Amino acid sequence: MPVDVTLDDAAPDDYDAIVVPGGVINPGKMRRDKRCVDFVQHFFENRKPVAAICHGPQLLIETGLLKGRKMTSFPSIKTDIENAGATWYDTEIVVDNGLITSRSPKDLEAFNRKAIEEIKEGVHEHA
């Protein structure tokens, strides 16, 4: 993926929504970087859509804002999601008040469709 803008040059206020990708290495790096955690936290706090797939929800755990949320993730981190206070569902897509999550690349079709829907709706609400 070509990088449009680096984290240091990006301001969360300039964005209407965030999509957190998966992979087993990247989310582990992102969750250790306070700039990443603060960036995604902005979207939760401002009720903007947050979409995450696979291991992407590992970054969301770091915000401490998953308590009471409904979501899914790559199945291996199910217990970590539950221990963070969320309820975990074994389904291709979970949408909970602008939080859009999926389990793995095989859920991508549903994930992309719903993420786009929620982002359009979120932008509409903020317009």
Place this chain on the structure above:
Amino acid sequence: MPVDVTLDDAAPDDYDAIVVPGGVINPGKMRRDKRCVDFVQHFFENRKPVAAICHGPQLLIETGLLKGRKMTSFPSIKTDIENAGATWYDTEIVVDNGLITSRSPKDLEAFNRKAIEEIKEGVHEHA
């Protein structure tokens, strides 16, 4: 590593201690396998030494038995360890009543030394 015995042929009663290796893929697979979780749980329940390094503690989370324990792990899963009820320390080795944990390959010397010490002590106690 050559495999001596597979999980299906191994009985936890035959072992005095367990060492859970790290890596970012394997612990994710092991924690999803109830046979692995049950196997490691035996060592906790029978107060036999449990050593884990890097992402290995992800498997330990699945036992639900980390509450109140002192430990460390690869730093990226610190919050998951804490959400499981343990206290996390940023140090090369933590030993807590037969639970031996380290952060990463750079801690291997301390990890191996302490693991061997605790295992010898554990075997002595059970003899």
